Amino acid sequence: xxxxxxxxxxxxxxxxxxxxxxxxxxxxxxxxxxxxxxxxxxxxxxxxxxxxxxxxxxxxxxxxxxxxxxxxxxxxxxxxxxxxxxxxxxxxxxxxxxxxxxxxxxxxxxxxxxxxxxxxxxxxxxxxxxxxxxxxxxxxxxxxxxxxxxxxxxxxxxxxxxxxxxxxxxxxxxxxxxxxxxxxxxxxxxxxxxxxxxxxxxxxxxxxxxxxxxxxxxxxxxxxxxxxxxxxxxxxxxxxxxxxxxxxxxxxxxxxxxxxxxxxxxxxxxxxxxxxxxxxxxxx
Amino acid sequence: xxxxxxxxxxxxxxxxxxxxxxxxxxxxxxxxxxxxxxxxxxxxxxxxxxxxxxxxxxxxxxxxxxxxxxxxxxxxxxxxxxxxxxxxxxxxxxxxxxxxxxxxxxxxxxxxxxxxxxxxxxxxxxxxxxxxxxxxxxxxxxxxxxxxxxxxxxxxxxxxxxxxxxxxxxxxxxxxxxxxxxxxxxxxxxxxxxxxxxxxxxxxxxxxxxxxxxxxxxxxxxxxxxxxxxxxxxxxxxxxxxxxxxxxxxxxxxxxxxxxxxxxxxxxxxxxxxxxxxxx
Amino acid sequence: xxxxxxxxxxxxxxxxxxxxxxxxxxxxxxxxxxxxxxxxxxxxxxxxxxxxxxxxxxxxxxxxxxxxxxxxxxxxxxxxxxxxxxxxxxxxxxxxxxxxxxxxxxxxxxxxxxxxxxxxxxxxxxxxxxxxxxxxxxxxxxxxxxxxxxxxxxxxxxxxxxxxxxxxxxxxxxxxxxxxxxxxxxxxxxxxxxxxxxxxxxxxxxxxxxxxxxxxxxxxxxxxxxxxxxxxxxxxxxxxxxxxxxxxxxxxxxxxxxxxxxxxxxxx
Numbered sequence: 001x002x003x004x005x006x007x008x009x010x011x012x013x014x015x016x017x018x019x020x021x022x023x024x025x026x027x028x029x030x031x032x033x034x035x036x037x038x039x040x041x042x043x044x045x046x047x048x049x050x051x052x053x054x055x056x057x058x059x060x061x062x063x064x065x066x067x068x069x070x071x072x073x074x075x076x077x078x079x080x081x082x083x084x085x086x087x088x089x090x091x092x093x094x095x096x097x098x099x100x101x102x103x104x105x106x107x108x109x110x111x112x113x114x115x116x117x118x119x120x121x122x123x124x125x126x127x128x129x130x131x132x133x134x135x136x137x138x139x140x141x142x143x144x145x146x147x148x149x150x151x152x153x154x155x156x157x158x159x160x161x162x163x164x165x166x167x168x169x170x171x172x173x174x175x176x177x178x179x180x181x182x183x184x185x186x187x188x189x190x191x192x193x194x195x196x197x198x199x200x201x202x203x204x205x206x207x208x209x210x211x212x213x214x215x216x217x218x219x220x221x222x223x224x225x226x227x228x229x230x231x232x233x234x235x236x237x238x239x240x241x242x243x244x245x246x247x248x249x250x251x252x253x254x255x256x257x258x259x260x261x262x263x264x265x266x267x268x269x270x271x272x273x274x275x276x277x278x279x280x281x282x283x284x
Numbered sequence: 285x286x287x288x289x290x291x292x293x294x295x296x297x298x299x300x301x302x303x304x305x306x307x308x309x310x311x312x313x314x315x316x317x318x319x320x321x322x323x324x325x326x327x328x329x330x331x332x333x334x335x336x337x338x339x340x341x342x343x344x345x346x347x348x349x350x351x352x353x354x355x356x357x358x359x360x361x362x363x364x365x366x367x368x369x370x371x372x373x374x375x376x377x378x379x380x381x382x383x384x385x386x387x388x389x390x391x392x393x394x395x396x397x398x399x400x401x402x403x404x405x406x407x408x409x410x411x412x413x414x415x416x417x418x419x420x421x422x423x424x425x426x427x428x429x430x431x432x433x434x435x436x437x438x439x440x441x442x443x444x445x446x447x448x449x450x451x452x453x454x455x456x457x458x459x460x461x462x463x464x465x466x467x468x469x470x471x472x473x474x475x476x477x478x479x480x481x482x483x484x485x486x487x488x489x490x491x492x493x494x495x496x497x498x499x500x501x502x503x504x505x506x507x508x509x510x511x512x513x514x515x516x517x518x519x520x521x522x523x524x525x526x527x528x529x530x531x532x533x534x535x536x537x538x539x540x541x542x543x544x545x546x547x548x549x550x551x552x553x554x555x556x557x558x559x560x561x562x563x564x
Numbered sequence: 565x566x567x568x569x570x571x572x573x574x575x576x577x578x579x580x581x582x583x584x585x586x587x588x589x590x591x592x593x594x595x596x597x598x599x600x601x602x603x604x605x606x607x608x609x610x611x612x613x614x615x616x617x618x619x620x621x622x623x624x625x626x627x628x629x630x631x632x633x634x635x636x637x638x639x640x641x642x643x644x645x646x647x648x649x650x651x652x653x654x655x656x657x658x659x660x661x662x663x664x665x666x667x668x669x670x671x672x673x674x675x676x677x678x679x680x681x682x683x684x685x686x687x688x689x690x691x692x693x694x695x696x697x698x699x700x701x702x703x704x705x706x707x708x709x710x711x712x713x714x715x716x717x718x719x720x721x722x723x724x725x726x727x728x729x730x731x732x733x734x735x736x737x738x739x740x741x742x743x744x745x746x747x748x749x750x751x752x753x754x755x756x757x758x759x760x761x762x763x764x765x766x767x768x769x770x771x772x773x774x775x776x777x778x779x780x781x782x783x784x785x786x787x788x789x790x791x792x793x794x795x796x797x798x799x800x801x802x803x804x805x806x807x808x809x810x811x812x813x814x815x816x817x818x819x820x821x822x823x824x825x826x827x828x829x830x831x832x
Contacts, residue, residue: 042428042458056744078750086748093738094745096770106767110750142774146327156749173374173455175326175485176526202458205529244459247529247551254555260562269529277540279562339789363791371789378779379786383574383697383730390801392790403801421576425733439790 003030003053003084003164003196007062010048014060022048025062026222028215030164033194035187037201037211037228041242044217046200050166053198054084067163082111085162089169091153095141100131100152103141107160118159125159126152129185147178154185164196165189171203183210208232208246208267216241233265248272289314290352290447290479291338291369297346298333307333309502311347317446320473320480322490322510325499326524331483334499335451338481339369352446367396370440372453372465376432377425385427385435386411386420392443403442410441414468430461434468441472447479448472455485466492487514487528491549498523511547530554575693580809581623582694586703588810593691595817599824600683606676608827612683615820619687623694633689634682641678648674697729699802705795706804719795727783735776742771 010023023045030036030053040046051057052064055071066083069076088094097103101122108118123133129151136144141152150170157165167186171179187210189195201207207214207228214231216224218241224231232238232249239245245253248269252262266272291314298308308330315321325331336342337349340356351369354361373379382388386407393403411417414434419427424435433453440448448469454462470492472478482489490496496513498506500523506513514520514531527535531549537558538544544557576582581589599612620630634641654669692700705722712718743753746767753764 041460051744054748056747078752081748081750086745088741088745088748091745093771093775094742094749094767096767096774106746106751107749110752160749173452173485175524176487177524178327242460250551251530251533251555254551255559258555258559260555260559269533273533273536276537276558276562277542280537280540280542283562336785341785341788363793366789366791371786373782373786375779375782377734378782381730381783381787381790382726387696387698387801391787391792394798394800395791395793397797397799400799400801400803403799407801423574423733424730436786443790 001067002032003067004065005029005052005062006064008049008052008059008064009061010045010052010057011060021220023052023220028222028225030196030198032163033190033196035190035197035199035210035212037199037207037214038217039201039204039207039214039243040217040223044241045220046217047168048220049217050086050168050198050200053164053166054081054086056086078111082107082160083163085157085160085165087154087157087165087167087170089172091157091170092141092146092149094156095149095153098140099137100126100139100141100144100155101133101137103152104156104159107156111160121159121161122155125155128158128189129155130181131155147174147181150174150178150182154182158189162195164198166198168200169202170199171201171206179206186210202244204232204244204246204249205269208248216243228267229265232267288317290317291315291481292350293337293344293347295347296337296344296349298330298337298342299345300333306502308337308344311504313497313504313507315447315479315481317479318473318477319495320470320493321482321495321497322493323481323483323497323499324485324487324490324525327485329499329523330502331499332451335371335449335481335483338447338449339366339371341371363396367392367443368446369449370437370443370445370447371449371451372433372436372440374452374455376429376436376456379436380424380432380439383423383425385416385422385424388424388435389438389442392439396443406442406444407438410438411435413441413472414438428461429457430464433457433461433465437465437468437472445478447481449481449483451483452485453482454489462486462489487526491528498525500524510549514549515546573693574696575625575629576696577624577694579622579624579694581619581690583807583809584694584813585804585806585810586695586699587707587804588806588813589691589695590700590703590707592813592817593688595814595821596687597684599817599821600680600687602821602824602828603680604828606672606679608824609676609679609683611820611824611827612687613679615817616683616686616690619690623690625690625693629689629693630686633685633693637681637685641681644681645674645678648677698726701725701729702800702802702804719798723795731779734779735772738775739768739772742768742775 005028008026012020012022038046055077058072064071066080069080095103104122104125105118108121126133131151171182190197214228235245235249246267248266252266255262293311293313296311299306323331340362343357349356351365354365356365380388381391389407389410390403393406411420414437416434454465469480473480491510496510514527517527520527534544534548542561548554548557603609649670652670652673654667656668658668659666701722705718708718751767
């Protein structure tokens with residue numbers, strides 16, 4: 001069963017002089033095991049949107065259903081939050097326990113799992129994020145390196161075994177290898193466990209590489225949703241919104257401007273490379 | 285390009301108090317006046333520690349650091365060194381001291397004891413340089429990340445520095461904010477001859493530099509022009525880094541026999557080369 | 565997104581009140597507070613009420629700011645009112661039901677105490693609404709500077725205030741974010757008794773403190789980089805000057821104070 005968002009609007013401080021409409025009339029479905037990329041300029045409503053996925057924010061109008069459960073129902077919220085894992089930007093800032101093990105166990109314990117089950121979940125999650133439980137479980141989360149903290153925080157969400165994982169800029173401030181490792185982890189969750197992924201990112205290349213579909217937000221509205229191909233073929237509109245394009249798409253546009261007729265809207269560098277090499281060989 | 289060194293490190297070693305790990309090992313380098321230098325390296329490679337030596341926030345345990353000939357470990361030089369070497373930090377929220385934009389820009393000159401009328405003039409000029417004059421009386425917390433970083437740069441300009449050091453100052457920004465900050469410092473370099481040192485995680489940013497330093501496990505492992513450095517793909521990989529995507533594409537095309545120039549490392553340069561090769 | 569806090573908020577403007585020297589405004593605030601406390605009867609309160617209305621008018625501050633400055637205080641105000649209503653003894657019984665007794669004296673006393681608190685809050689919010697944080701701390705620093713001879717850290721205190729004001733919105737946003745991150749992990753801040761609720765705040769407070777320390781550390785480094793070395797030899801971009809209007813305003817308020825003292829003493 002999917003996450004179904006219907007005609008969602010959200011206004012901050014409604015009814016006051018400072019009322020600020022952040023989202024208007026958004027209809028969107030996230031299917032089981034799908035990888036949805038969410039892109040949009042800062043202030044386009046991305047953060048507001050994703051906080052609706054697990055009822056941290058509630059619709060001013062419209063509705064959000066997670067596997068048929070309405071987020072407006074207070075009784076269902078705990079269940080919804082264990083279905084939808086939410087990884088905020090810089091999740092390492094949520095670490096608080098004395099040991100990594102206890103911190104990762106926070107979510108499972110809140111779900112009401114017993115100690116034995118929680119312990120299983122903790123070591124499973126730590127292994128997933130590449131932190132060896134034997135080495136890290138007893139450490140204080142505050143003595144880890146930046147990249148390890150990020151992964152420990154991620155483990156804290158994965159230990160709840162969410163069916164959907166919502167991530168806000170999960171690679172921010174990591175070095176190139178750190179970024180690759182986190183992306184590989186997210187991709188493997190989808191592949192091995194069928195976890196549905198919603199990822200907000202400013203990195204068009206990452207979104208282009210992994211997403212099945214991309215939702216483009218602009219000024220609080222859903223401007224466009226479609227396959228990477230559909231979305232990035234409308235490069236001019238994205239640039240108009242202040243967004244970047246994947247580097248392959250940038251090159252395709254630059255080549256067309258120079259009179260090189262490339263018909264296909266490439267958005268992955270490996271495919272574009274193949275095309276260019278093919279052309280070169282053909283010309284010879 | 286003038287060849288006078290403004291920052292010079294000779295055999296510098298550093299270790300944080302209470303830490304067993306050495307943060308920097310035997311580093312010698314010099315940064316010339318008017319140059320744009322990028323320092324790249326993985327998380328924990330020591331690049332942030334390195335740049336804190338440039339304005340005496342940290343003092344070397346071994347070796348010497350000099351700024352314009354002044355030894356950073358001499359207490360008497362401290363204020364003059366910090367005036368000359370301005371530093372922009374990573375988190376835009378943690379370096380603005382006061383609530384209102386123009387008052388924050390005035391903070392540095394106030395510390396230096398500059399007369400009030402001149403502070404006013406410097407603040408207005410500095411806000412103009414970073415294109416933030418319209419925000420002079422606004423509250424800083426309501427600005428975007430890129431705007432906050434530009435205000436931080438204005439705060440340094442008001443102290444009339446010779447060098448701007450950006451310690452991963454774009455890491456927490458969105459692409460537009462990153463672009464704003466980069467174009468601001470590159471403009472200052474072009475028009476004012478400002479020396480710029482960028483510590484960065486984004487290899488694409490290093491492409492705009494005159495020289496690139498690569499740090500790996502507390503050591504300086506490579507130094508050269510972007511072209512020289514990004515040609516050492518194996519060494520980069522070993523340093524846990526990545527070449528920019530267009531450099532990789534260039535190499536893949538070269539390997540397949542396409543005659544593209546080694547100098548083409550950006551989208552436009554590569555498009556020129558490819559269109560020439562394909563239409564020839 | 566906690567934007568409904570007016571306390572400590574600055575409303576930039578160019579009114580007569582805005583242009584007063586911050587030192588004058590701080591001193592006037594002291595006089596005003598004195599007035600509010602000197603008044604002992606509900607009728608004499610008319611004077612500070614008029615004064616307050618005049619100040620709001622002169623400062624060009626919309627009345628909505630008056631109400632929103634009171635909003636965070638509404639429970640305290642209600643609490644004050646109720647406590648005074650039932651804790652004050654009197655003879656003129658207005659209403660009695662079993663052991664609950666409401667007297668006229670208590671009603672007057674409750675109204676009086678609540679009004680006093682409202683006047684205090686509204687008056688001080690005039691000060692913060694019309695004075696930029698830096699002007700406020702500059703003024704305080706200058707006023708306290710004679711105490712420096714007694715090794716009183718006037719500059720340091722003023723700098724601490726500046727930084728505190730600067731970081732209030734940042735830390736509020738951060739609290740909201742951490743709270744949401746923990747709620748996403750199933751934390752519950754809403755149910756349970758007072759002890760359980762206090763305990764449930766640990767996952768928010770620990771990260772908040774850790775982050776506040778990190779911010780303090782980074783800010784200190786940024787300040788050092790910008791040549792901050794204490795108050796010694798520091799100049800200010802905006803110098804403070806007394807003008808005629810400062811004198812006028814002070815005299816006016818002192819007259820009101822004198823008037824009230826006299827009125828209170830008169831057998832009306």
